[in-house]
Amino acid sequence: MGFFHHKKEISVQTIRRLPQYLRIFYNLHGYGRELVSSTFLAQETQLLPIVIKKDLQAVGAPSKLRAGFKVAGTIAAIEKFLGWDNLNKAFMVGVGHLGSALLGFQGFKNHGLEIVAAFDTHPEKVSAEVNGVHVYHTAQLATIIEKLNLKIAILTVPASAAQGITDTLVNAGIKAIWNFAPVNLTVPPDVVVQKEDISAGLAELCAKLKR
Amino acid sequence: MGFFHHKKEISVQTIRRLPQYLRIFYNLHGYGRELVSSTFLAQETQLLPIVIKKDLQAVGAPSKLRAGFKVAGTIAAIEKFLGWDNLNKAFMVGVGHLGSALLGFQGFKNHGLEIVAAFDTHPEKVSAEVNGVHVYHTAQLATIIEKLNLKIAILTVPASAAQGITDTLVNAGIKAIWNFAPVNLTVPPDVVVQKEDISAGLAELCAKLKR
Numbered sequence: 001m002g003f004f005h006h007k008k009e010i011s012v013q014t015i016r017r018l019p020q021y022l023r024i025f026y027n028l029h030g031y032g033r034e035l036v037s038s039t040f041l042a043q044e045t046q047l048l049p050i051v052i053k054k055d056l057q058a059v060g061a062p063s064k065l066r067a068g069f070k071v072a073g074t075i076a077a078i079e080k081f082l083g084w085d086n087l088n089k090a091f092m093v094g095v096g097h098l099g100s101a102l103l104g105f106q107g108f109k110n111h112g113l114e115i116v117a118a119f120d121t122h123p124e125k126v127s128a129e130v131n132g133v134h135v136y137h138t139a140q141l142a143t144i145i146e147k148l149n150l151k152i153a154i155l156t157v158p159a160s161a162a163q164g165i166t167d168t169l170v171n172a173g174i175k176a177i178w179n180f181a182p183v184n185l186t187v188p189p190d191v192v193v194q195k196e197d198i199s200a201g202l203a204e205l206c207a208k209l210k211r
Numbered sequence: 212m213g214f215f216h217h218k219k220e221i222s223v224q225t226i227r228r229l230p231q232y233l234r235i236f237y238n239l240h241g242y243g244r245e246l247v248s249s250t251f252l253a254q255e256t257q258l259l260p261i262v263i264k265k266d267l268q269a270v271g272a273p274s275k276l277r278a279g280f281k282v283a284g285t286i287a288a289i290e291k292f293l294g295w296d297n298l299n300k301a302f303m304v305g306v307g308h309l310g311s312a313l314l315g316f317q318g319f320k321n322h323g324l325e326i327v328a329a330f331d332t333h334p335e336k337v338s339a340e341v342n343g344v345h346v347y348h349t350a351q352l353a354t355i356i357e358k359l360n361l362k363i364a365i366l367t368v369p370a371s372a373a374q375g376i377t378d379t380l381v382n383a384g385i386k387a388i389w390n391f392a393p394v395n396l397t398v399p400p401d402v403v404v405q406k407e408d409i410s411a412g413l414a415e416l417c418a419k420l421k422r
Contacts, residue, residue, distance in 0.1 A: 015418045019410030023393060046395050082417045097342075101312035102409075107393075111413050131308075152416075176420045178413065182234060182318075184257050194416035198313075198407075199230030202322050202389065205363075205405035206293045207226045209387045 014055045018078050019111065020045060021056065025075045026110070037068035084112030091117040091150050093165055094157035095125050095135055098180060102154065103131040113152065117144055138165070142172040152176045159183040225266045229289050230322065231256060232267065236286045237321070248279035295323030301389075302328040302361050304376055305368035306336050306346055309391060313365065314342040324363065328355055349376070353383045363387045370394040 024044050028036055038049040038056075045052065056063075059081040062073035079085040090113045092099050099118065108115060118135045120126060126137045136144050144150070153174050157165055162181035169177060170191055179185055179195045187193055235255050239247055249260040249267075256263065267274075270292040273284035290296040301324045303310050310329065319326060329346045331337060337348045347355050355361070364385050368376055373392035380388060381402055390396055390406045398404055 010418075012415060015414050016408070016411035018414050019408060020393075044395070081421075082414055083421045084417065097312040097315035101308040104308035105409070107410065108413075111410055112417060113413065152420075176416055178416050182231075184255070192416065192419040194412050194419065196409075196412050197227070197230060198316070199318065199322055200227035201405050201407050202319075202324065203226050203229050203293055204223060205387055205389050205403065206295065206323060207221075208403040208405065209363075210292075210294045 010058045014058055015082075017045075017047070017055055018059065018082060021052075022075065022078050022084075022110075025071055025078070028071050029075060033071050035064060035068045036071055040068070079112075082112065084110070086112060087114040088112055088151045089149060090115050090152040090154055091119065091145070091148075092133070092154045092156060093119045093138065093141070093169075094155065094161075094181075095120040095122075095130050096156065099154075099156035100130055102156065102180075103133050115154070116148055117150065119144075141165075141168050145169075145172040145174065150174070152178065154178045154180070155185075156180045221269045225269055226293075228256075228258070228266055229270065229293060232263075233286065233289050233295075233321075236282055236289070239282050240286060244282050246275060246279045247282055251279070290323075293323065295321070297323060298325040299323055299362045300360060301326050301363040301365055302330065302356070302359075303344070303365045303367060304330045304349065304352070304380075305366065305372075305392075306331040306333075306341050307367065310365075310367035311341055313367065313391075314344050326365070327359055328361065330355075352376075352379050356380075356383045356385065361385070363389065365389045365391070366396075367391045 024041065038052045041052045042049045056069055056074060059077050061077045062070045064070060087109065092103060092115060095118050103115060103118060115133055118130060118133045119138045119141055120135050121138045125135050128135050153169050153176065155162060155165065155177055159181050162179070162183045163185060166177065166185045166187060170187055175191050177185065177187070177191065177193045179193050182197065185193050235252065249263045252263045253260045267280055267285060270288050272288045273281045275281060298320065303314060303326060306329050314326060314329060326344055329341060329344045330349045330352055331346050332349045336346050339346050364380050364387070366373060366376065366388055370392050373390070373394045374396060377388065377396045377398060381398055386402050388396065388398070388402065388404045390404055393408065396404050
């Protein structure tokens with residue numbers, strides 16, 4: 001599967017590397033650097049310079065001949081490509097171990113995501129604040145989604161609850177679900193789901209270790 | 212990059228899908244099912260039957276002509292391929308939000324991983340138990356690694372601390388590091404590192420949403 005931009009197809013691999021570039025460019029910008037070579041980026045990322053050049057050119061990063069990529073312009077290009085130049089209002093469903101950990105992650109605001117609400121069914125959690133975010137009862141999902149104009153759902157509920165919650169989200173008009181539950185969700189074609197599977201990375205590590 | 216097994220190269224994509232198959236096969240086994248068709252697996256995983264057949268054949272899953280894959284045999288084949296038929300002793304360095312969340316994850320024992328120790332420098336955490344795992348001071352890393360015969364490190368420290376800790380781990384003989392810190396680690400060629408980047412999944416979701 002790929003993504004079309006500037007008439008070229010952009011691979012999922014390229015897209016997954018963009019946040020890594022963005023972190024480096026934010027740092028360089030903080031140090032007042034205006035230009036950076038792909039050789040420097042290759043050292044920082046342990047990727048080949050040609051891969052970096054292709055990735056950054058694909059999202060329209062501005063460069064200067066023989067001097068490298070323009071730092072501020074590249075940040076703007078990546079942020080624009082990912083829609084991270086605007087903050088989307090997101091919410092978390094499920095405030096267990098993982099949900100709480102994600103609510104504590106400071107980086108989301110750099111990534112176009114403002115988590116403004118959380119939902120759970122547990123009496124001890126409802127009406128509390130977790131890492132500064134108010135927890136509502138899951139029964140209030142549809143009401144609060146409309147009231148707060150929420151756009152992106154982060155799903156950290158148990159597998160058994162995930163499809164039921166998803167149906168509620170879809171009926172409430174949510175078009176993007178970041179799914180941390182270990183289950184495949186059934187959604188209409190206009191809803192995008194990104195599934196995270198912590199075990200996939202562990203499988204990769206173990207396979208490398210067994211070679 | 213690929214992995215060689217049964218004289219065939221196995222792709223990273225295949226390896227990353229194995230835990231998903233394993234979860235389904237564990238369920239089927241729990242229900243007493245002995246055989247399963249790739250059509251059924253396709254419905255459960257939302258993957259094409261041909262992809263599933265190739266993946267499972269690549270790890271040597273046993274099948275019966277026109278009846279599908281043998282459930283118990285396929286579980287054994289995947290577990291053996293990933294080394295999940297034995298428990299490796301793992302430990303966590305960094306017991307913040309994410310570290311605590313991972314310590315609370317119940318699934319690791321099914322994935323060949325037994326987390327038997329954790330390390331942190333924070334006085335309130337050292338000597339405490341987090342989700343049933345004892346927290347040692349990070350200064351004790353080398354001693355405890357040897358004493359408990361630890362094999363796999365899970366790194367959930369801040370980016371600024373990650374390379375220093377990694378050097379200590381490498382000197383103590385650790386050969387596998389699962390890295391959740393947002394930084395690239397420098398390690399000798401015989402040490403394997405698996406990097407997790409939560410932002411990569413978010414970038415994918417946002418790019419899909421912007422199409």
